[in-house]
Amino acid sequence: MTKDLESYKYLKYGVKLVPISEEDGGGWLAEIPELKGCMSDGETPEEALKNVEEAKLTWISTALKRGQIVPLPSLETDEYSGKFTLRLPKFLHKELSLAAQKDDISLNQYILSLVALNFGKSSIISETPKTSPRKPSKSRSQ
Structure with a gap:
């Protein structure tokens, strides 16, 4: 190169x-x-x-x-083309299209933003240290 x-x-x-x-x-x-x-x-x-x-x-x-x-x-490999087919229910396709129009971006860009947003959130969650759950306190009966 x-x-x-x-x-x-x-x-x-x-x-x-x-x-x-x-x-x-x-x-x-x-x-x-x-x-x-x-x-x-x-x-x-x-x-x-x-x-x-x-x-x-x-x-x-x-x-x-x-x-x-x-x-x-x-x-930059032949393993991934960056494209895949996704089938959606018609109502969801409509709602996503309307949301993309509202943001004045393409449907493709809108869905990519949603995927990136959710992927970023799941990455943060998986990198957050896990804390052990609190043990329930025993209640005293009187």
Whole structure:
């Protein structure tokens, strides 16, 4: 591969999208794990995803100027096309379409946002340390 920004520009890297706590200012954090330290944020998942694309170009440009190796995305394989068919009940298809129109985005982008949001939540939950449940206190009868 030619080592210039243009040759890396359209490569699709996986992005990890997680909500930022209100204590830390709220919004969303988008990170490209394969490009160590490449991340950005935004008020919405869509904004964070857009911003991380800009951060990706800056990260790659800086790495190339320093003569560093830019890892290729692991998603760039024939194993996953990025497409799959999903059958929905008609009422759900309608509700999702209306919600996407309300947000002025495509149905595909809307569903992708919902999946990313839910996946981010489940990642946070799975990374949260489990605490043992409290034992019920014994009540005294009088």
